[in-house]
Amino acid sequence: MVKLTIDGKEVKVPAGTTILAAAKSAGISIPTLCFHGRLDPIGSCRMCVVEIEGCAHPMAACTTPVVEGISVTTNSERLQRIRKDSLKLILVNHPLDCPICDKGGECLLQDLVYEFGIDRVEYQTPKPERSSQYATPLIRYWPDRCIMCLRCVTACREIKGIGAIDIKGAGYGSQVVVIDEDKCQSCGECLQVCPTGALTENLSRYKGRPWLVKRVPTTCTYCGCGCQLELNVEQNRVMAVTTKEGKGVNRGSLCVKGRFGYEFINSEERLTKPLIKKDGEFREASWDDALSLVAEKFKSIKEESGPDAIAGLSSARCTNEENYLFQKFMRAVIGTNNVDHCARL
Amino acid sequence: MAEGKTLTLNMGPHHPATHGVLRIVLELDGEVIVKATPHVGQLHRGIEKIAEGMNFQQVIPLTDRLDYTAASLNNLGYCLAVEKLLGIEVPKRAQYIRVIMGELARIMGHHLWLGSHALDIGAMTVVFYTFRDREMIMNINEEASGYRLTPSYLRVGGLAKDITPDFIKFVRDFVKWFPTAIDGYHTLLTDNIIWRKRTMGVGKVSAEDAVNFGFTGPSLRGSGVPYDLRKVRPYSSYDDFDFQVPVGEVGDVYDRYLVRMEEFKQSINIIDQAIENLPEGPVNVDNPWVANPDLGAVMEDISALIRRFKIQCEGPHAPEGEVYASVEGSKGELGFYLVGDGSEHPYRMKIRSPCYILTSALPKMIVGHMIADVIAIIGSIDIVLGEIDR
Ligand code: FES
Numbered sequence: 001m002v003k004l005t006i007d008g009k010e011v012k013v014p015a016g017t018t019i020l021a022a023a024k025s026a027g028i029s030i031p032t033l034c035f036h037g038r039l040d041p042i043g044s045c046r047m048c049v050v051e052i053e054g055c056a057h058p059m060a061a062c063t064t065p066v067v068e069g070i071s072v073t074t075n076s077e078r079l080q081r082i083r084k085d086s087l088k089l090i091l092v093n094h095p096l097d098c099p100i101c102d103k104g105g106e107c108l109l110q111d112l113v114y115e116f117g118i119d120r121v122e123y124q125t126p127k128p129e130r131s132s133q134y135a136t137p138l139i140r141y142w143p144d145r146c147i148m149c150l151r152c153v154t155a156c157r158e159i160k161g162i163g164a165i166d167i168k169g170a171g172y173g174s175q176v177v178v179i180d181e182d183k184c185q186s187c188g189e190c191l192q193v194c195p196t197g198a199l200t201e202n203l204s205r206y207k208g209r210p211w212l213v214k215r216v217p218t219t220c221t222y223c224g225c226g227c228q229l230e231l232n233v234e235q236n237r238v239m240a241v242t243t244k245e246g247k248g249v250n251r252g253s254l255c256v257k258g259r260f261g262y263e264f265i266n267s268e269e270r271l272t273k274p275l276i277k278k279d280g281e282f283r284e285a286s287w288d289d290a291l292s293l294v295a296e297k298f299k300s301i302k303e304e305s306g307p308d309a310i311a312g313l314s315s316a317r318c319t320n321e322e323n324y325l326f327q328k329f330m331r332a333v334i335g336t337n338n339v340d341h342c343a344r345l
Numbered sequence: 346m347a348e349g350k351t352l353t354l355n356m357g358p359h360h361p362a363t364h365g366v367l368r369i370v371l372e373l374d375g376e377v378i379v380k381a382t383p384h385v386g387q388l389h390r391g392i393e394k395i396a397e398g399m400n401f402q403q404v405i406p407l408t409d410r411l412d413y414t415a416a417s418l419n420n421l422g423y424c425l426a427v428e429k430l431l432g433i434e435v436p437k438r439a440q441y442i443r444v445i446m447g448e449l450a451r452i453m454g455h456h457l458w459l460g461s462h463a464l465d466i467g468a469m470t471v472v473f474y475t476f477r478d479r480e481m482i483m484n485i486n487e488e489a490s491g492y493r494l495t496p497s498y499l500r501v502g503g504l505a506k507d508i509t510p511d512f513i514k515f516v517r518d519f520v521k522w523f524p525t526a527i528d529g530y531h532t533l534l535t536d537n538i539i540w541r542k543r544t545m546g547v548g549k550v551s552a553e554d555a556v557n558f559g560f561t562g563p564s565l566r567g568s569g570v571p572y573d574l575r576k577v578r579p580y581s582s583y584d585d586f587d588f589q590v591p592v593g594e595v596g597d598v599y600d601r602y603l604v605r606m607e608e609f610k611q612s613i614n615i616i617d618q619a620i621e622n623l624p625e626g627p628v629n630v631d632n633p634w635v636a637n638p639d640l641g642a643v644m645e646d647i648s649a650l651i652r653r654f655k656i657q658c659e660g661p662h663a664p665e666g667e668v669y670a671s672v673e674g675s676k677g678e679l680g681f682y683l684v685g686d687g688s689e690h691p692y693r694m695k696i697r698s699p700c701y702i703l704t705s706a707l708p709k710m711i712v713g714h715m716i717a718d719v720i721a722i723i724g725s726i727d728i729v730l731g732e733i734d735r
Contacts, residue, residue, distance in 0.1 A: 094647045098654045105658055114655040117633030118648045211658070 005071045019061040019072055020048055030074050031083060031115070033108060034149035035062040036193055037245065038252060039158055042150045046086045047112065050074050058082060084116050092123045093172065095144045103197030106210045109147060125172065136178075136186040138202050138260050143175050146198035152176060152190035159253055160189050188259040192243070192252065203260060204232075204240040213239055220258040221317050225249060227258055238262045298334065311338035351379055354716075358387045362465040362720045365730025367704070369719070376715050381708040385701070388734035393694050400660035400689040401427045401501050409495035411696065412732040415454030415675040417446040417486075419732075420499035425580055426670035426681035427501045430663050433635060439503040439628040440582040441619045445516060446489065446498055447581070447672070448612040448619075449482045452523075454675030454727075455605050455612075456482075462602070462724035463534060466543050471533050478526045485515045501661070502636050503629030513620060520617045527609050535606070544598040548710045548722035551596055558706040561699050562677025563608060564726045567593040567601035574673040581672075585622075586615045598725040605727070634661045660689045676700050676727055696735055700728040 001012050006023050013022045018041060023030050033045040043063040050061045051073040058079060061072075073079070090109065098104045150167065153176065157163040164184035168177045176198075178184055191199035213232040220227040228248025232240040241262050245252040264270060274290035275282040301309055312330040314323050327339045352373045358366035366387035372380035392411065396404045408423040409416040421443055428435065435443075456479040460472030483493040488511050490498035498505050534540045550560070555568040565572055573590040575583040591607035593600025629636040637656050638649035663685030671680035677699025686692035703726040710726075711719050 088648070091647045091651075096644070096647055096650050098650050104654060110651045110655055113648055113651045114634070114659075117652075119633040119638070119652065121646060121648050 002066045002068050004066050004069060007074055013066055017066050019050060019064050019066055022066050023074060028074055030061050031112065032062060033112060033195060034151060036151050039151065039154045042154055044150050047083055049079055049082050051076060051079060084118060087112055087116060087118055088121045088123060090147045091121045092125050097145060101197035102200045102205050107197060108195035136184060138186045139188060139191055140200050140202045141176060142198050145196055146176060147196055148174060149195060151193040151195065152199060155189045155193045160187060165190065186256045189253060201240055203263065207239045208234045222257045223316055227254060229254060229258055238265050307335035308338060310334050310336055314341045316342055363723060364728055367730055378711050378714055381711050383704050383707050385704060385733050388730045392735045393696060396691055396694045398690060402660050406497045409497050410731055412674060412676060412729045413495060414457040414729055415450035416495045417450035417498060418672060418674045419679065420497060421447050422672040422679045423681050424499050424501050425672065426668055426683050429668045429670050430683050430685050431635065431661060433502060433630050433632055435503045435630055436626050436628065437624040438626045441623050442504060442508055443499060443581050445616050445619045448616045449485060451612050451675040452609060453479055453482050455609055458605060458727040459530060465720045465724045468540060474529055481519050485512065488512045488515055502632060507628045516616060516620050520613055523613045541599065543721055544602060547598045547718050548725055549595060549597045550710060559702040563604045564601055564677065564703055567604045568596035569593055574671060574678055586618045588615050598721050601725045662687060662689050674699060698732045701733045703728055704733055
């Protein structure tokens, strides 16, 4: 165990802990921007600077491990000034986009600017030309909103183990780019961790403000993993799918299907009533009619050609109970072992 | 009627002389009242509860709808409470303009009181004159904020915007004209023999009783107690102005009438001083968490845009704690008790309504009088049900 003092408080933590984590365990909060709980510390934003006695320069708390006996100050006039200046330098390049930005209202940059009460940005640079591009058909990248925190790049590499994106260029010209098109699966992990609106979802853009939607927690139905997700519902329509950090088996991650495959819910083409083909044309029918027709046909096939002429195909999107009932139905009622399932195909 | 038998008469809630929707159940012995029970709540909108779901700035229009006859004074009381909770003080110019708006609102409230009070008692002419002059204040409200009756012009941290040159002109015109108008009101009523017979010696409240009932405002001062929050606990720069607190002697309907008539004069006097000595400067606090950046800055500066976004959508978070702030409303001490819990909503808001307390004394005041006097007495305590029922 290493002993140190933070803001006059004695703290004891295991060796290798960062100052940020040590402060958190003592109930002291240090402002952060690029730091993300699921990622290794990145150390790109300098919001978390702290003073360490004997060190001439302030250090980033998220990347600096504790050392025996040091004394740390997390809040002083100088630190506040540095933090404010770091924010201002980020703002210099930031476009006036809040009114049209999908992230407005749950943007970490907004929160910090308001928290620090920044009322003026004294610096100026020539504004780079605006461009917006598709990172993929599902994810949109807005280079001028990007604050170069590297969360997306790190998440792609560390959480997904893919490493499909990276930073290209230097200084004001730097951009997040796809370095390997074949590798990117559009899982959206990058936009999940993006603190600003630099990466937004292409399906639901401009459809509503985050605080206007109702977030309904549910379980993903695509596969047996059972990822926890939240349907963002506005006026009874699903606008987007999000997930909470550290929740469920997926702990804040989703795959491309879970995150983006929601449009079928409100699709116009979705079948809501059974159809029966008559004279080469499908017509709407009642459930009673449809089910008796199926039962009749089953019966006649079974009588004519035996039960093994029928096979049942079930789905991974059904629950275990439903699948159990299905095979029971096939075996006990129809009398065949011809049961299969899409996950095995 | 047989000995010992009384008649129960239901008065209100839809009675024009109950000033809103007050219902009083009267027990009569002949025409004399032996018991009276006021029933309130017909106009309950749950303003205190609604406020808990709103941010601090959003609550302001709700307060207009308390005593809607003098809306700006309600804004002022509420804003002072929130500002106390947040620990901010608005600039001098804003304080002066708030005083002007507040005193104009007081005059508006008294206009409605005088017009309807006289109308209730049978003098129909007065209301035409008071409403003629009330219209001038409505125009001033409109110039300031765009709204006439419920201006919602005040904001936590200052004002919605600065005043215009036209505003100053309208106020000056009004200040110049109004003393003549007051003389006109006096001509109609003060020495009017019917008026005096209907009001003198009716609904008497002694100074001691008035204090014990919790009376405030003109109703308390009519009984001879010189208690005015603008003097005893000055807020919003009231100590800068020279004015008097009129008091009555007997504590009857006529005395309360005279007190309010004199308040017209004192209010116009205060407005005159404020508009002539209006300080220069900003009208909003210099506080990045409260004051909305102006639109010019928002178009150019991202930090202003972000702050405006956050202030509009969320607003300042109040620290944990509780405060009480009150103002001299047109009816009495209008107080706001606020509890903050660190969020952008009031955890609890409680309104001390002067009218509610005045109403609680109604049974005592009207027992022993005739039915016709009930109307005079209700008029003389000048209650507004929008504030009582909240
Ligand atoms: S949070 Fe430590 S540098 Fe960004």
